[in-house]
Amino acid sequence: MRMLGYTRVSTAAQDAQLQLVSxxxxGVQRxxxxxxxxxxxxxxVDRPGMKKLLDYAEAGDTLVVWRVDRLGRSLIDVLNTVNLLQGRGVALRSLSDGIDPATSTGRLMLNMLATLADYERELITERVNAGIAAAKANGTRFGRPAVDPSVIAGKLEIVQQERAKGRTAEEAAQLVGWSRATLxxxxxAATGKATFRGVGPSHLRDLGAQ
Structure with a gap:
């Protein structure tokens, strides 16, 4: 069994010496x-040092950190990292927090972290949903932006011309960037409106005929 260490600071101006000394x-080797x-x-998992650590660690190893928040940017990220390590058979020990899965107290603290992470997820979901509801109330539209009707009309005209040359509906649709279903x-939609540039509904139906 090996003891591995991990340190993290946010900027080059910060010093990881305290973490390293701890x-x-x-008992971690330099x-x-x-x-x-x-x-x-x-x-x-997107940090280069953590990637190297995960590639190096083996089942039975123990990862030692100065404080558990060095493992992630949020409770959710910390817990995801802990779960990833445990899934690979790597134990975790946090010196300042007293977190050690080998002890009952350490396991209790990990369970508390998981509960808090779930709570954080729920808060994030509630904030997102509240933001969407408020935006909709203020007239914000979600989803794909509306397509200019003149663009659709132009593409339908191109399709008509290509169908007249003998192309299939699928081939003509692909020329204007559509699938056959979109065509x-x-x-x-066009047949339910006024005639399109002099082309009557019967002609529009002919566009899709094989």
Whole structure:
């Protein structure tokens, strides 16, 4: 069993020496310490030091950190990292927090972290839903932007011309960047309106005929 270490600071101006000294004092070898100097906005698995650590770690190893928040940018990220490590058979020990899955207290604290992470997920979902509801109330539209009717009309005219040359509906639709189903949908919408540039509904139906 090996003891691996991990340190993280947000900027190059910060010093990871305190973290490093604590890890070495706990028995971690200097050669087994991995480090990141990166913003907390990046998920743990996207950091170069953590990637190297995950590639190096083996089942039965123990990862030692100065504080558990070094593992992630949020409770959710921390818990995802802990779960990833546990899934690979790597234990976790946090020196300042007293988190150690080998002890009952450590397991309790991990369970508390999981509960808090779930709570954070629910808060994020509630905030997102509230933001969407408020935006809709203020007239914001979600989804794909509306397509200019003149663009659709122009594409239908091109399709008509290509169908007259003997192309199939699918081939003509692909020329204007549509699928066959999209072509039929626009044709049906057009037949429910006034005649399109002198082309009557019967002609529009002919566009899709094989």
């Amino acid at each position: 890890l070495l004092s706990a 050669r087994d310490v991995f480090a990141d100097v990166t913003s907390g906005s990046r998920a743990a 039929y949908r626009h044709q049906q």
